Amino acid sequence: MTTLESPGRTVVGEGIERVDAPLKVTGGAHYPNDFSYPGMVHAALVGSTIAAGRIRSIDASDAQSAPGVLTVITHLTAPQLPRGPMTQLGSSPPAPMQDDRILHYGQHIAIVVADSAEQARHAASLVRVEYEPTEALLDVEDPNAEILDNPWGLDSERGDVSAGFAEADVVVEGRYTTPDNTNNPLGLMSTIASWHGDSVTVHDSTQWPHNVRTTLAAVFGVPESGIRVLAPFVGGGFGAGLRVWSHVILTALAAREVRHPVKLVLTRPQMFTSVGHRPNSVQQIRIGATRAGNLVAIEHHGISSVAMEDDDFEPVSSCSAVSYACPNVVTRDRQARLNIPCPGSMRAPAEGQGNFALESAIDEAAHAIGMDPLELRLRNYAEDHPLLGLPWSSKALRDCYTQGAERFGWSRRTPDIGSMRDGRWLVGYGMAGASYPFYQAPCQARASLRRDGSAYVRSAATDIGTGTYTVMTQFAAELLGLEISRVRFDLGDSDMPYAPQAGGSGLTSALANAIHTACDNLVHELLDIVRDDDKSPLRGASADDVTVGEGRLHRISAPDQGEPYTDILARHGLEEVSADGRSTPPDGQQIGMAPSGAFGAKFVEIRIDPGLGLLRVRRVVSAIDGGRILNEKTATSQIVGGTVGGISQAMFEATETDEGTGRIANPTFGDYLMPVNADVPDMEVIFCGTPDRATKAGTKGVGEIGLVGVAAAIGNAIHHATGRRLRSLPFTIDQLL
Template sequence: MTTLEAGTIVGAGLDRVDAPLKVTGAAQYPNDFSFPGMAHAALVGSTIAAGRMRGIDVTDALAAPGVLTVITHLTAPKLERGPMTLLGGSPPAPLQDDRVLHYGQHIAIVVAESSEQARHAARLVRVEYEATEAVLDVDDPRAEIVENPWGLDTERGDVNAGFAQSDVVVEGTYTTPDNTNNPLGLMTTIASWHGDALTVHDSTQWPHNVRTSLATIFKVPESGIRVLAPFVGGGFGAGLRVWSHVILTVLAAREVKRPVKLVLTRPEMFTSVGHRPNSVQQIKIGSTRDGDLVAIEHHGISSVAMEDDDYEPVSVGSAVSYACPNVLTVDRQARLNIPCPGSMRAPAEGQGSFALESAIDEVAYAVGMDPLEIRLRNYAEENPVLGLPWSSKALRECYLEGAERFGWSRRTPEPGSMRDGRWLVGYGLAGVSYPFYQVPCQARASVRRDGSAYVRSAATDIGTGTYTVMTQLAAELLGLDVTQVRFDLGDSDMPYSPQAGGSGLTGALANAVHAACRRLVQEFLDVVRDDTESPLRAAALDDVAVTDGRIHRITDPEQGESYVDILARHGLEELSADGRSTPPRSEELGMAIAGAFGAKFVEVRIDPDLGLLRVARVVSAIDGGRILNEKTATSQIVGGTVGGISQAMFEETATDQGTGRIANATFGDYLMPVNADVPDMDTLFVGGPDRATAVGTKGVGEIGLVGLAAAIGNAVFHATGRRIRSLPITIDQLML
């Protein structure tokens, strides 16, 4: 059976198949569902960051109109903590004792007939606290330091000897603040019990994780839980964990024996569904006068909640980015009285690349070399840690083709030497990568009597285009038009799928769909194996191709027949097949499995009198392996680029150091770029399919953000001669 080499559907910039539902308002998000007898819930958050609740009075709340129940730690049952997941441990179970570990912690849930009644009653809950001094800064000596829990620190060579041999040594401290995931759709959970069976509509990026976690927490069979998330209003990582509001909604529904709906408010989004943890990074790089890197030492410390296990090793990218003989990377965490962090687009690399790529730029200036040339000079042809060739790597082409598209050759090397009227002009770049991530996945494919195909898996589409690219892939593999294929997702009753995150879903799911479709064609061949009427009698899978709904012999396309004819002749309504993908392993393939690579080129303009910073244009050259849909892939890079601009210039979750309260937890106060802040953006894809998997994708969801902050900071230095080592870059830092 032919695969994708000669395909015409995969790769095409097909419009999103789910677009008509979304633009007409027919797509149903969790917040759109309603059920007979449904009650509504509201949360009560703590107003201190550390201490205990000496008392909690719910009398007035219970007496308020429409209130059905108020659940606190005094009335909540014992709940198990959720299981260990692919992304680490589950957050602590809510309402288990009187301790307060962060401001805004959920300390009660109110259930009423309407959401307005529930919110009103929540304000009537009275709490007496015994506050203690909160630990809110990673530099606080009281903070417990957590050693690298996943064993991801790396060391090769001898960095001390390397620095002693270096002609130039550059070192500095780089800091990144907390950022908060702010998908447009407010996170929503609806829970409904039917005896021991449970149905949940949830704004999740991972339905199977919600099902498994709730089964553990509530000690009910996993087979009796169904989690639905066919449409999710964005995520950026906020929907990867089973947060306490989900658990509390399920608990409330069991308590009142009615369906219960909970919609987080925007301020609650800042304390309930994770955030990018802040980081303090010390980086030191040694080089020869000719620009050959000799040693890299990268230490990072990030914040984590008091009883959480979220982990983002911000330094590990430094171990594989360049051909440097002596490298040491070390990551630690400081436990603080903060809400649980979680993944936010390009976790770890979003922070770590700012430090590494800024420092590489500093080295280039220190040795008098073009920042592009120093990256090419220290290009890692093989994985420096494994010593194996990459399964694919077109980063060199990203540098060269991106530079040509951007016009890098027009750059004059001296900082402050380029102007346009009153504006200082700066060019900056960053080399970027995002590590390979793929886990097992399953899919099921069917062809029906009318010749249409139905393919499904319990994945989610958070706006990335999963519906569309899987429709394209299945159509290509089954020889059908895209209008004949329906792809469904977002239902935990479907075959297992991992989360939409880490740039890993497309690869895992695509390879599962690939396996299912090949197996389905094999099922048709099995049906006609001994069929004397079939021109495909005794045909092997590798001897046939599929075109226009027909299976035919490769050597003679006339020798074949349609799915419809086979099903009709054998009295079958449909045939189905399951497929699964298994992650490739470097040791088995003899090559280092590659994630995505890229190069980011940025032009900035700065008003030296006012300190105004404007990003004028961005060119992103990306090696994402096989691109299944150029339009949706480009959209991912553009969206990630906007996120990178936001990280570099706008976003900072501001925590009041006196109280632990997040001081800017609204869209009116939390800065993000608007249309006027988004420049001309150009995206080009280079390279080809990755050799490690059948489909050859590498993912583009995260790579769009990585390195933008460094590229902007590097451009700022070129424009002004001022090196910015702390994000976000603000007006006060640029007043010259």
């Protein structure tokens, strides 16, 4: 049975309002920081003021005797804790406060617990520390830094690159750099922990409740069944909530020691040193092409930063391996171990950095051979997956190029440098291709039908503002043939069926496929109930015989032969019927296709005042292949938000580290630049393509693809307007003067 083929009113795809909006606008949506427990106390962290060395002495006596203080924990008093487990995203960050070593500025070296947050912060300022500093490694190109080869085996090579470059009529080469960026969700990350014996309830700003549960169980040696992690609402994340950071472990440790519930809320400066960041990168890329516009060789090498004892990895060059039908390609990625806070995923990890280099170099190659940048991309379009040799499960990038160009008015672009003006302003048109790789993880869901005719569907996922509550409500409503108002979807509780992280543009597909299976199984359960029921018009029907609509099951061949869910449950004395579902990632070899991530094309118009070096983005058109779109309004919002993030990456964001101390020099919203409303231009979003063939739901995910390509498109527009090829992000006034 395919319930999506039901003849009833289709609710998937409609841009309905968010189902959680009333709670958010009335204050009824409770974020981790909003919860409280009787007897709850508060914690504050002490961070290192050097980047490398050892703690010679730490004196917490003044802090311990300060008003309201319950305890101060340092490496001298903290128990030995194991590192958290390996996860689908790599290893857990190192356990906190295990010895006297300092590996980065801002490292947590003490936690203070007091009756109030103000008392805890004051006492934290009284902790006295003497250090034995050593020289810090802070530069990704420092020759003294330990260099790690690609730890995940994602380097690639095909063909003969040397022969390809020998064949090329034109070779372009460049060195591209991207800085550290910090995620900075508006809501400060916070944790509450409350122990009851060996059981603990945790409220956390996480994008992955089950990961928090698994990690805390391993670190504290308690059963997972005794740990409940709650995150029904999270104030943004952009990847910051994907790992279990040390402040979460320290909060649970403090709560166990003082035998009170403990709340910890990071400060804004601590967000820069405690919950990851986009690692910086240096990329060398070389592209060879013929005068006819055929790419014959691509060589892309990248090096990015990683913390001293962490294993986070972003293969920035990997996009070059699969973006174009080029016969000779080499991609290589390395990492440099530095005295920096642990990096982590930030919206469009790896692709955000690598696409900037690749798509800027593609534009440069087009200019060198005198070809329209759009035509060069279309000429080298990869119909099949270049590494696997399999057809894509779906790919509408060609449509993204052509439809996006038409909507933008790309044909009005005059190719000569500086040829377009508006008064004193130079006008530039730029574009870039974009992709984000396929990612899905196993997922589970449970669906229930109740005697009143309503449905309750749940899974331990999170909604970080992407619209998961809404689209999964829509999806379940369509699968069960119910009105939206009759379906409740819940998430954010580790006691619910397992769900992967809200990240990597993979949750929508994983969760939707699990819900699809759960709802199908629920229909099977109902048919089993009436299989021998003389009073049911569905007696003896199989799943292939029936479909759903208007709150009832009926035979496909005879719509009048059916009955409402309410009648089935009432007649059999049942208050509720439930069924579970699970999804697993598709295997490309088994299905004969390369599972496809999202694709897109970005078209940008910029204005530059050549006398002042002012850069303004005037408009952006994003054409996106996101597979089946479950809610056009929330999907559009994701692309718009990602595009703003791309503008921010291109023109504003850079986490500045002081070269002498390793101190983050701009850890506040007053110093860390981000776009405001006046910096955000008119934006259009169009969706191209059809449902993806690899999964039941047909979705791909659009969380990442909105950001990818924006920086390159802006850089390419700057070149069109000025002739300057900018290879270092962010683009600043001094680069344009």
